[in-house]
Amino acid sequence: MTVTDVCRTAAEAWSAVKGLTTARKNALLLDMAAAIEDNRAEIILANDADVAAARANGVSATLVDRLTLTERRMTGLVSAIRTIADLPDPVGQVVEGWTRPNGLLIERVREPIGVVAVIYEARPNVTAEVAALCLKSGNCAVLRGSSMAMATNKAVMAALDSAIARHDAVPAGVVRLITDPSREAAKELMRAKEFVDLLVPRGGPELIESVERHATVPTVIDGAGNCHVYIDHSADPDMATAVTVNAKTSRPSVCNAMETLLVHEELARDWLPGVLDELASAGVEIRGDATVREVWPKAVAAREEDWGTEYLDLVLAVRVVPDVGAAIAHIDRWGTSNAEAIVARDIDVARRFAREVDSGSVFVNTSTRYSDGGEFGYGVEIGVSTQKLHIRGPIGLTALTTVKNVVWGTGQTRVV
Amino acid sequence: MTVTDVCRTAAEAWSAVKGLTTARKNALLLDMAAAIEDNRAEIILANDADVAAARANGVSATLVDRLTLTERRMTGLVSAIRTIADLPDPVGQVVEGWTRPNGLLIERVREPIGVVAVIYEARPNVTAEVAALCLKSGNCAVLRGSSMAMATNKAVMAALDSAIARHDAVPAGVVRLITDPSREAAKELMRAKEFVDLLVPRGGPELIESVERHATVPTVIDGAGNCHVYIDHSADPDMATAVTVNAKTSRPSVCNAMETLLVHEELARDWLPGVLDELASAGVEIRGDATVREVWPKAVAAREEDWGTEYLDLVLAVRVVPDVGAAIAHIDRWGTSNAEAIVARDIDVARRFAREVDSGSVFVNTSTRYSDGGEFGYGVEIGVSTQKLHIRGPIGLTALTTVKNVVWGTGQTRVV
Structure with a gap:
C-alpha cells in the first residue's frame, strides 16, 4: 500500500x-x-x-x-x-x-x-x-x-x-x-x-x-521551544530562584524547559550570582552577556546564536536587561512562541508582560514547565x-x- | 518597495x-x-x-x-x-x-x-x-x-x-x-x-x-461554493419551493447560491415539475438526471461535471435521490464545504442531515443564502x-x- x-x-x-x-x-x-x-x-x-x-x-x-x-x-x-x-x-x-x-x-x-x-x-x-x-x-x-x-x-x-x-x-x-x-x-x-x-x-x-x-x-x-524566563526587580527573590531552577533543571530535554534567563539589571549583583551558583552545582553550563560575566566570572561568553538556540540540555543563556520592555523585545526577537515566564511582584509589570508577550503560553510567577496538556487539565496531549x-x-x-x-x-x- | x-x-x-x-x-x-x-x-x-x-x-x-x-x-x-x-x-x-x-x-x-x-x-x-x-x-x-x-x-x-x-x-x-x-x-x-x-x-x-x-x-x-439544497419527502411543499427559488435566484452570482438541487424520489412527479417551471420562468437553465428529464422534459441532460460545477449563474443541476443518505453521500462527493440546506418536516431526517453533512454551514428549513457574516450577526465579514x-x-x-x-x-x- x-x-x-x-x-x-x-x-x-x-x-x-x-x-x-x-x-x-x-x-x-x-x-x-x-x-x-x-x-x-x-x-x-x-x-x-x-x-x-x-x-x-x-x-x-x-x-x-x-x-x-x-x-x-x-x-x-x-x-x-x-x-x-x-x-x-x-x-x-x-x-x-x-x-x-x-x-x-x-x-x-x-x-x-x-x-x-x-x-x-x-x-x-x-x-x-x-x-x-x-x-x-x-x-x-x-x-x-x-x-x-x-x-x-x-x-x-x-x-x-x-x-x-x-x-x-x-x-x-x-x-x-x-x-x-x-x-x-x-x-x-x-x-x-x-x-x-x-x-x-x-x-x-x-x-x-x-x-x-x-x-x-x-x-x-x-515546533521548537526556545523558552524564556524574565526575573523582574520586583520579584520575590526566593520564588525567582525556585522558578528559575525548576524551569531549567527539572527536565532539560523537553520543549518547555527554559533556554534563556533574562534578569533585571538591579538584580545582577545581589540575586543573580546565587542562582547561577545553584544552577552550576546542578551541572548547568552558563553562557552570559558581559554583565553576567562581570558578576559571575565562571560564565562562558554568550554569542548571538546562543539567544536563538534550543539547547534541550543543561546549558543556559543568561542576559541582563534594563527593564521589562527590553525583556519583551528580546523575546519578540528570539522566542519561538512556545512558553515564556515572568517572576514579578509589581502587578503592572506582570500584566504588561502577560499582555504583550506574543507566545502560546505566558506564565506569571510560575514555571514554563507547566506548558503541558496534562498540567493544563487536558488529560493527554x-x-x-x-x-x-x-x-x-x-x-x-x-x-x-x-x-x-x-x-x-x-x-x-x-x-x- | x-x-x-x-x-x-x-x-x-x-x-x-x-x-x-x-x-x-x-x-x-x-x-x-x-x-x-x-x-x-x-x-x-x-x-x-x-x-x-x-x-x-x-x-x-x-x-x-x-x-x-x-x-x-x-x-x-x-x-x-x-x-x-x-x-x-x-x-x-x-x-x-x-x-x-x-x-x-x-x-x-x-x-x-x-x-x-x-x-x-x-x-x-x-x-x-x-x-x-x-x-x-x-x-x-x-x-x-x-x-x-x-x-x-x-x-x-x-x-x-x-x-x-x-x-x-x-x-x-x-x-x-x-x-x-x-x-x-x-x-x-x-x-x-x-x-x-x-x-x-x-x-x-x-x-x-x-x-x-x-x-x-x-x-x-x-474557496468555492458548490452549495446543495436537499428536499426531503417530508418537506412542507410550499416551504420547499420558497427555499429552492430563493437559494437559486435571489443572487445567483454569489458563493452561497445553490448550484445543485437534490430531491427525494417521492417528490419527483408531484412537486418537482412545478418548482422547475417556476425556476425556468425566472430564467434558470435546468440540467437534470434521467428521472428529472422524464418528469420535466425541458431539462438538459446533466453530465458528471455538472455535479462539480459552481455556475455562479442562472443554471441549476438537479438530481433525484432515493433518500437522505444518498443526498448526504452526493454532498460528500461533490460539496465544497461551504453551505448546504435541507427542507424537511421529519425531525430525525433533519437532525441526521445537520449532523452528518460535513460543511462549513448546514441550514435546516432555510436558504443557503444565509451563509453570510452579516446574516450571522457578525456585522461585516x-x-x-x-x-x-x-x-x-x-x-x-x-x-x-x-x-x-x-x-x-x-x-x-x-x-x-
Missing part, C-alpha cells in the same frame, strides 16, 4: 467513525487498553529488538532511553488510554448559539475533523495515545513513527487492530501505521491533501522545516502548538475538532 | 497596533470613515477611470458592475466602517478560564494575530472594509486588490492614510496596499512567512489553486472559510484573533 492508499483507506473509514456515540468510542478505547495489556509480552519483545538495533547503530543514550518501553511506561501507556476514555467527548458540544432577529437559530457545534496524521519520533507510547485521542474525537488516525521504533509500533498496532476487529461498527482503516520509513513516504503524507484533514508534526527543526517546505495538507505545528491559527499552546482533545455552523429555520428566505 | 518590504513594514508597525485600546481604535475607524466621505469626489473620479479602462479592455458587464463604486455603494462603504467601529472588540476577551488543583489559574485570552494579508478581486469596497476589520482586531493589514481597481484602491488608501496620519500612536505602515499587479508579487506575498501571520485569499479557483501551491504563510481559504481549521463558514472579526494561554501562579514549580 502506498502512503496515499493508506490515507485513502482512513478517509473512507471516517464516515463510519465520525458518527460513533461516546459510549461506543469509550468501549473501543477500553478494549484497546486491554489489548495492549494482553499483548504486553509481544510488545516488550518487539521493543527489545528495536532497542538492541538502536544500540548497535550507535544511537545516543538519550534517544535509546526515549525508545525503551519499560514496564512502568507500558503501565503508563495503558492508563493513558483509559484516561482518554474518561475524558469528556468534545464532539457535539454546542460552543455557542444565538437567535437572529428573523428567528434563525445559529448553533456552533464541535465536529470531528476527519483524517488526522501525526509524524513523531522515537517514543513508542505516542502510537497508542494518538490513536486513542483521534478515535475519541471521532477522527481516523494515520501514524508515522520513527523507523527506529518500527517493530514496537507494529506490535502496538497489531494489539490495537485486534481490539478494533472486535467492533463491527468500526472499519479496519480507522488507525493506520505507515511502515515505509523513507523520507519520500513522509513527503507523500505531507501532500495527501485529498485525504488528510490535519497533520501534526512532532519533532526537531529538520522535520518542521520539511513540513513548512512540502506540506499542502493543513497543519498544526509542534497531542503536542504543543507553536503556531497562531486554530490552537496555541498545549493541544488537547478539543483541538482535534472543528466547529460547524448549524442554522435552524422555519422557512426563512433572504431578500437580497 | 518590494512586497516583502511592505510586509516587513506592516510587521514592524504591529507592535504599536496590538496594544491600542478599543477607544483609540474606534476613534481611528471613525476618522477613516470621515476621510472616505471627505474624499468621495476623488475616489469616484479614480473609480471612473478604472471603470472606463475596464470597459475599453472588454471586461464583462458583471465584473464592471462589481468594480463600479456608485454613490449608494460609497455610502454603504462608509457605514460599514462605522458598523465595525460599533462592533464589540474581541481583543482581550477571556474565552475560558479555570483553576487547577495546584492553584494555577489558566486563562485563554483573545489576542490580535499580527499581519493579516488579503488577496481579493474587483470590489473596491473591500479595501476599506478589510482595513477597518484588521485594525479593529489589533492587526496590521496588507491588501492586494485587483489591478483593475488599482486607481480606486489607491484613492481609498490615500484617504485612509490621511486619517491614520492624524493619530500619533498609529504608525503609517498599519495598512499597506500592494501596488505591483504582477502574479510574481502575489506569490511573494504568499511566501512572506517571516512577516505575514495570516493570508485570506478571496477569489476564483485559479487564485485558490495558486495559494495551495505556493503559500507558505498560514491561510484561511475563502472578511469572507467565508471553506477549510476546517481555525474557522469554518462566515469569517467575522473574532476569527482575526488568536487565543493565548495566560497562567497565573504563586510560585508553583513542577516536580517531574
Whole structure:
C-alpha cells in the first residue's frame, strides 16, 4: 500500500467513525487498553529488538532511553488510554448559539475533523495515545513513527487492530501505521491533501522545516521551544530562584524547559550570582552577556546564536536587561512562541508582560514547565502548538475538532 | 518597495497596533470613515477611470458592475466602517478560564494575530472594509486588490492614510496596499512567512489553486461554493419551493447560491415539475438526471461535471435521490464545504442531515443564502472559510484573533 492508499483507506473509514456515540468510542478505547495489556509480552519483545538495533547503530543514550518501553511506561501507556476514555467527548458540544432577529437559530457545534496524521519520533507510547485521542474525537488516525521504533509500533498496532476487529461498527482503516520509513513516504503524507484533514508534526527543526517546505495538507505545528524566563526587580527573590531552577533543571530535554534567563539589571549583583551558583552545582553550563560575566566570572561568553538556540540540555543563556520592555523585545526577537515566564511582584509589570508577550503560553510567577496538556487539565496531549491559527499552546482533545455552523429555520428566505 | 518590504513594514508597525485600546481604535475607524466621505469626489473620479479602462479592455458587464463604486455603494462603504467601529472588540476577551488543583489559574485570552494579508478581486469596497476589520482586531493589514481597481484602491488608501496620519500612536505602515499587479508579487506575498501571520485569499479557483501551491504563510481559504439544497419527502411543499427559488435566484452570482438541487424520489412527479417551471420562468437553465428529464422534459441532460460545477449563474443541476443518505453521500462527493440546506418536516431526517453533512454551514428549513457574516450577526465579514481549521463558514472579526494561554501562579514549580 502506498502512503496515499493508506490515507485513502482512513478517509473512507471516517464516515463510519465520525458518527460513533461516546459510549461506543469509550468501549473501543477500553478494549484497546486491554489489548495492549494482553499483548504486553509481544510488545516488550518487539521493543527489545528495536532497542538492541538502536544500540548497535550507535544511537545516543538519550534517544535509546526515549525508545525503551519499560514496564512502568507500558503501565503508563495503558492508563493513558483509559484516561482518554474518561475524558469528556468534545464532539457535539454546542460552543455557542444565538437567535437572529428573523428567528434563525445559529448553533456552533464541535465536529470531528476527519483524517488526522501525526509524524513523531522515537517514543513508542505516542502510537497508542494518538490513536486513542483521534478515535475519541471521532477522527481516523494515520501514524508515522520513527523507523527506529518500527517493530514496537507494529506490535502496538497489531494489539490495537485486534481490539478494533472486535467492533463491527468500526472499519479496519480507522488507525493506520505507515511502515515505509523513507523520507519520500513522509513527503507523500505531507501532500495527501485529498485525504488528510490535519497533520501534526512532532519533532526537531529538520522535520518542521520539511513540513513548512512540502506540506499542502493543513497543519498544526509542534515546533521548537526556545523558552524564556524574565526575573523582574520586583520579584520575590526566593520564588525567582525556585522558578528559575525548576524551569531549567527539572527536565532539560523537553520543549518547555527554559533556554534563556533574562534578569533585571538591579538584580545582577545581589540575586543573580546565587542562582547561577545553584544552577552550576546542578551541572548547568552558563553562557552570559558581559554583565553576567562581570558578576559571575565562571560564565562562558554568550554569542548571538546562543539567544536563538534550543539547547534541550543543561546549558543556559543568561542576559541582563534594563527593564521589562527590553525583556519583551528580546523575546519578540528570539522566542519561538512556545512558553515564556515572568517572576514579578509589581502587578503592572506582570500584566504588561502577560499582555504583550506574543507566545502560546505566558506564565506569571510560575514555571514554563507547566506548558503541558496534562498540567493544563487536558488529560493527554497531542503536542504543543507553536503556531497562531486554530490552537496555541498545549493541544488537547478539543483541538482535534472543528466547529460547524448549524442554522435552524422555519422557512426563512433572504431578500437580497 | 518590494512586497516583502511592505510586509516587513506592516510587521514592524504591529507592535504599536496590538496594544491600542478599543477607544483609540474606534476613534481611528471613525476618522477613516470621515476621510472616505471627505474624499468621495476623488475616489469616484479614480473609480471612473478604472471603470472606463475596464470597459475599453472588454471586461464583462458583471465584473464592471462589481468594480463600479456608485454613490449608494460609497455610502454603504462608509457605514460599514462605522458598523465595525460599533462592533464589540474581541481583543482581550477571556474565552475560558479555570483553576487547577495546584492553584494555577489558566486563562485563554483573545489576542490580535499580527499581519493579516488579503488577496481579493474587483470590489473596491473591500479595501476599506478589510482595513477597518484588521485594525479593529489589533492587526496590521496588507491588501492586494485587483489591478483593475488599482486607481480606486489607491484613492481609498490615500484617504485612509490621511486619517491614520492624524493619530500619533498609529504608525503609517498599519495598512499597506500592494501596488505591483504582477502574479510574481502575489506569490511573494504568499511566501512572506517571516512577516505575514495570516493570508485570506478571496477569489476564483485559479487564485485558490495558486495559494495551495505556493503559500507558505498560514491561510484561511475563502474557496468555492458548490452549495446543495436537499428536499426531503417530508418537506412542507410550499416551504420547499420558497427555499429552492430563493437559494437559486435571489443572487445567483454569489458563493452561497445553490448550484445543485437534490430531491427525494417521492417528490419527483408531484412537486418537482412545478418548482422547475417556476425556476425556468425566472430564467434558470435546468440540467437534470434521467428521472428529472422524464418528469420535466425541458431539462438538459446533466453530465458528471455538472455535479462539480459552481455556475455562479442562472443554471441549476438537479438530481433525484432515493433518500437522505444518498443526498448526504452526493454532498460528500461533490460539496465544497461551504453551505448546504435541507427542507424537511421529519425531525430525525433533519437532525441526521445537520449532523452528518460535513460543511462549513448546514441550514435546516432555510436558504443557503444565509451563509453570510452579516446574516450571522457578525456585522461585516472578511469572507467565508471553506477549510476546517481555525474557522469554518462566515469569517467575522473574532476569527482575526488568536487565543493565548495566560497562567497565573504563586510560585508553583513542577516536580517531574
